[in-house]
Amino acid sequence: MYTNGPWRRLAPPVALLLAPGVAASAGSEGDRELTWEGLIELRGQYTEPEDGRAESDLLLRAAELSATLGLGRPGYRASATLLYEEPEDEAGIVVDEAFVEAAPPQAPWRARAGRFFLPVGAYGTALVTDPLTLELGETGPEALEVGIGDETLGAAAYALNGGHTEGAERVDTWGAYLRGQTAWGGVRLAGEGGWLSHLGASDGLSEIDKGSEAVGAWHAGVTVSYQAVTLQAEHVGATEPFAADAFSEAGEALEPTASRGELVVDWAPLAELPLETALGYEETSEAGMLDLPERRQSAVLAWQGLAPLELALEWRADEAPSGEKEQVLTGQVAAPL
Helix, strand or coil: CCCCCHHHCCCCCCHHHHCHHHHCCCCHHHCCCEEEEEEEEEEEEEEEECCCCCEEEEEEEEEEEEEEEECCCCCEEEEEEEEEECCCCCCCEEEEEEEEEECCCCCCEEEEEEECCCCCCCCCCCCCCCCHHHHHHCCCCEEEEEEEECCCEEEEEEEECCCCCCCCCCCCEEEEEEEEEEEECCEEEEEEEEEECCHHHCHHHHCCCCCCCCCCEEEEEEEEEECCEEEEEEEEEECCCCCCCCCCCCCCCCCCEEEEEEEEEECHHHHCCCEEEEEEEEEEECCHHHCCCCEEEEEEEEECCCCCCEEEEEEEEEECCCCCEEEEEEEEEEEEC
């Protein structure tokens, strides 16, 4: 799932569940209108390791197409997203999301079922590269989610196929979260926090978890905005170590965590420039099983003067747990459809 880029900075994966006005937008007053959205993302990348040979690459990073159909009643809709993603996904075009949602405008409850990304973190970012919190916590299997409230204050609980019982596929993983936002005196504040009963059910860890006992995880994030400046902070992490043999036969007990902070400035209201800049700092601990860096520093310039095209240039410096370092320069052209 894509959340990167300034155009998606404040759109967390569960915004549709907590915002009834958005959830009903697929069709007005209960009609059966079909709407389409999409994204094409092209990248050029130059990587320079501290010790080693520099590399460069040009690639189609992603092509995404989503369709949403109103189901004849206000707030009821079906949605599906097809995604081609490189270089991580070698499966070609995949069904990224496909779910049915019920969110009656006047009702206090929301529900959806199918394949969608669960709120184990918010992941909204103005950087080009996916946040390390997303790499650790992103969870997108088939699930059922039920929530109450609205975009001001809402809570939800969900159950999913955890698959951490060796040799069996079971709905044995659950989670819950609380999310809200408010504003006063020109300052906007949004926050979220929640719990997942087994971090090994996340997309990344589930591919290498050898059937470990459940290890819980908690996540929390906050976004503060004032005029043209936005500050974000987020943490995702296990609450205890995994078993020593969870990821390899001769491994060690690891308790993976990831944290990040990000400062974003929109220069349009400050200097009438269609420019956005962002600085980010990220850290992980005991997350080497996912080949994540231990520390990352990032800076981005995003030019919005060719709307709807968006041009972005990102510099980042990664440091691995072994101490190896590399710098990466990435240019991106994104075209929302």
